[in-house]
Amino acid sequence: MPHPQPSLPAPAHPEVDSMLSRKFGREVANYFSGSPLNRLGFLRSEHSFLSQALNHPTTSFLLCNELQPLVQSKEAKRIQWLKFHDIKDIVGDDPFAKDEETVLKEFDSEKTSAQLVFLGVEENAKGGLEYQGKNLYKGAPFFAVDVTPKGEGKVKDACTALIKKLEEQGTGFGKGRIMELEAGDAAIYAEARQMLDWNARNPFCAQCGQPTLSVNGGFKRACPPQDVATPASGARKPCATRKGVSNLSFPRTDPTVIMAIVNHAGTHLLLGRSKRFPPAWYSTLAGFAEPAESIEEAVRREVYEEAGVLVGRVVIHSTQPWPYPANLMIGAIGQSVPDGETIDLGNDPELEDARWCPFDEVREALKIGVSGLGDPAPPEYRGGLRLPPETAIANQLMTSVVNGFVGVEAKM
Amino acid sequence: MPHPQPSLPAPAHPEVDSMLSRKFGREVANYFSGSPLNRLGFLRSEHSFLSQALNHPTTSFLLCNELQPLVQSKEAKRIQWLKFHDIKDIVGDDPFAKDEETVLKEFDSEKTSAQLVFLGVEENAKGGLEYQGKNLYKGAPFFAVDVTPKGEGKVKDACTALIKKLEEQGTGFGKGRIMELEAGDAAIYAEARQMLDWNARNPFCAQCGQPTLSVNGGFKRACPPQDVATPASGARKPCATRKGVSNLSFPRTDPTVIMAIVNHAGTHLLLGRSKRFPPAWYSTLAGFAEPAESIEEAVRREVYEEAGVLVGRVVIHSTQPWPYPANLMIGAIGQSVPDGETIDLGNDPELEDARWCPFDEVREALKIGVSGLGDPAPPEYRGGLRLPPETAIANQLMTSVVNGFVGVEAKM
Known part of the structure; x- marks a missing residue:
């Protein structure tokens, strides 16, 4: 049984007419x-x-x-x-x-x-x-x-x-x-x-190896200077996180890029699949942003690594919190350069397949072929491409592109 | 002596004419x-x-x-x-x-x-x-x-x-x-x-407290199953990071929001200053994104917490890697709602001051009053508002807004 799709959140303050929303x-x-x-x-x-x-x-x-x-x-x-x-x-x-x-x-x-x-x-x-x-x-x-x-x-x-x-x-x-x-x-x-x-992942201090303690309503893990469970004085080893502010004390969120890549002619979308996907199921490419990259650079690097495709202009579309386990998905749309459109899965062999899908095929699949990764295809599915559901930012990115960038120009 | 401004990076693939760049x-x-x-x-x-x-x-x-x-x-x-x-x-x-x-x-x-x-x-x-x-x-x-x-x-x-x-x-x-x-x-x-x-911040495993080891060209810290320095068998305590993939093994980057907030009338920018800033020096508001927020939500939360102002529509402008120590600055432009423009520094007392600056004042300061946080004002400065230099994304956001969103519509 496919899950019925849950409601999506309403856009913020849709009622307020503002220069930016216009x-x-x-x-x-x-x-x-x-x-x-x-x-x-x-x-x-x-x-x-x-x-x-x-x-x-x-x-x-x-x-x-x-x-x-x-x-x-x-x-x-x-x-x-x-x-x-x-x-x-x-x-x-x-x-x-x-x-x-x-x-x-x-x-x-x-x-x-x-x-x-x-x-x-x-x-x-x-x-x-x-x-x-x-x-x-x-x-x-x-x-x-x-x-x-x-x-x-x-x-x-x-x-x-x-x-x-x-x-x-x-x-x-x-x-x-x-x-x-x-x-x-x-x-x-x-x-x-x-x-x-x-x-649960941070019961110890990565800086000094000693046990940490939850404070600040669960939003901080402190490295206490003493421990009554330690014999004698109770004093612990010194730790750099106790002086000044260390990001190790605060929750971690990993920025991730996810991108709909359009070919230079503006007719096809680059989609990929990993081995764990169900048959015919594809999605947009995605990956972790690395230290000291802009989001735009991370998009270009990931697309090169996973599919060998070279991307020029990148625009940011919207973002999605993703708690599996701690990601911030930053959704982008990019366009490949004319001499960089040959697919090559050989650099970072993460994908089983990647291909350029005509907008029409994507449009049709968005109508009849969306479902969660673990769910069967919907009843109206008659074969062909399968895609992630509306709850995935990948779906929102693809929808945006194949509908003539409706909402992209708007959104950006 | 003010530092001369360094060169800025060139936009990616500016030579390629594409649908997205047009x-x-x-x-x-x-x-x-x-x-x-x-x-x-x-x-x-x-x-x-x-x-x-x-x-x-x-x-x-x-x-x-x-x-x-x-x-x-x-x-x-x-x-x-x-x-x-x-x-x-x-x-x-x-x-x-x-x-x-x-x-x-x-x-x-x-x-x-x-x-x-x-x-x-x-x-x-x-x-x-x-x-x-x-x-x-x-x-x-x-x-x-x-x-x-x-x-x-x-x-x-x-x-x-x-x-x-x-x-x-x-x-x-x-x-x-x-x-x-x-x-x-x-x-x-x-x-x-x-x-x-x-x-340097992660010599120990936050999951189990034992020393870690740099592998993968410096881009991973593994929690080894054994240690020849340990007497007898050398075996260490079990650790969850050794099974499957744990983000604790990989470099950390903290997503941060930084935002130019325009009032509803489209005439003023919300700028703030902390105590450590030099006199008359203001910047856009900024703060860490929290777990399980979209960037747009993080922008609204931070502006409410630091200045009491309520923000409606948010658009993402561009991003900047910031290695002090590990931030990804996600630059946004937002617009306040008409009944949420009263400044209140009382929620999270992080700022010493925040105020609505007329576009003209910001425009003038961008011409004659920019300098690094630790540097003196430039020679052409004749008093009034001081702002961060071109190397800061805050400057790029403000420049974009006060020049009639030149480049914003373009960028987004």
């Missing part, structure tokens, strides 16, 4: 963007705010087990939100009771606790928390909590018990790559997944 | 982009290629000491390239003699060696190396080598001796934030600096 048209909002939450990142350092947010009656918790979200039974299109009392056994009465200075001083590398992440507040919710900082902030708070049973002891046992209870109640965790949640839930899940994964 | 105009190539090298990243795993590249007569080495580049004396506008025999004492006869499998097997956490990074080849160079892979690759190879004296023993002593000798010869390492190199050298330095810095 000049460039509506903004493309890709799947996993369009979060309904205000992250209020500057309040992550205020433990009393986090404490109040954790305990408020309007607060919702997204549970993840092995990074999979707790979803409503049957269709799995919506997150199953829980309340604080549901997870109290796992996170304790108030994990935000103390300020960061105290938490660092009392660091004990032998204690395990469940990872919590403050995701933000929904400002339009009724009866939300009111918090007076420099301004008055209002909204229903959202948190993510990692209930993966791991380590030893109380927390693991509480996670195992909760998961069992939820399963008995008929709710369960999503399976495979989650791509069917409704737009708003998808954006919140993307934030939760990427943050929980980052915390 | 529709969108010339591509903006920002400072630190426009590298003259082909990185040939797919050859980093071939140790025999790296071996030959290291020893070739056309090969050039960029030395960095505490991340500062060795530059030609006097103007410091060009890198001082060295040859293999100059650094042989530091890197040894052939650090690429063995394949990755062997290197991992023989890992000894007590051995120190100087970090080498393969940067790429200049394909147009005469007499360059010819290497037969799947295709024939030609060019003069470039490497970066970290000669910072650190640790103990032979390598440190060799670095100290070489630095002393170079200083006696009248060459030396750049000072402060390097922004005066010619375009091509600047792009190569950006790659070298970011890669050497990443290696």
